[in-house]
Amino acid sequence: MANSVKKIALMALAAIILIAALYSALTFPRDIVETEVSFSIGLDQEREAFSLPLFHDKFQLEVIVNSGSALWSATVTDAEGTKIWEYAKAQGDQTSYTSNWIAIPSGNYNFTFGALGIGELQANIRVTSKGGFW
Numbered sequence: 001m002a003n004s005v006k007k008i009a010l011m012a013l014a015a016i017i018l019i020a021a022l023y024s025a026l027t028f029p030r031d032i033v034e035t036e037v038s039f040s041i042g043l044d045q046e047r048e049a050f051s052l053p054l055f056h057d058k059f060q061l062e063v064i065v066n067s068g069s070a071l072w073s074a075t076v077t078d079a080e081g082t083k084i085w086e087y088a089k090a091q092g093d094q095t096s097y098t099s100n101w102i103a104i105p106s107g108n109y110n111f112t113f114g115a116l117g118i119g120e121l122q123a124n125i126r127v128t129s130k131g132g133f134w
Contacts, residue, residue: 026055027132033111039070039121045114052109056131058101061087063113065095068121072114079108101130 032050052059061074073088085102115121 023055023132026053027130027134029128029130029134030056031126032059032129033125033127035113035125037113037115037121037123037125039068039115041118041120043114043116045112047110047112049108049110050127052104052106052129053131054106056106056129058103058131059127059129060101061097061099062126062128063089063097064124066122066124068123069119070115070121072116072121072123073112074125075112075114076102076104077110077112079110081110084109 030053032052033048035046035048037046059076063072063074071088071090073086075083075087076085077083084104087099089097111127113123113125
């Protein structure tokens with residue numbers, strides 16, 4: 001009888017550990033957009049579609065400027081074109097920007113990064129998503 005209880009307890013513990021590991025793997029932060037932009041003088045933009053994976057409910061934008069200085073903006077719209085989030089920045093001396101985690105439901109979105117200015121801008125852009133307790 002005691003062996004049966006131990007086996008059941010071990011199986012329950014193994015199932016709990018497996019479920020926790022699977023949930024952690026599904027919600028772990030991952031890069032969903034990674035691109036490099038190089039804009040010359042004037043208005044320019046780059047758009048990329050992305051999907052927020054199942055069990056993910058937040059995204060974060062990171063912009064690292066390699067060279068140049070210009071007014072830039074980043075926008076996320078849903079599949080119908082409704083603006084979900086927007087940020088604009090006059091780069092100046094700041095060479096990096098990281099947004100807070102922005103909550104949105106899983107689904108399909110469009111990310112647009114644009115520049116308008118008298119200077120050139122070269123930057124690395126990364127959008128990361130996460131879910132759960134991360």
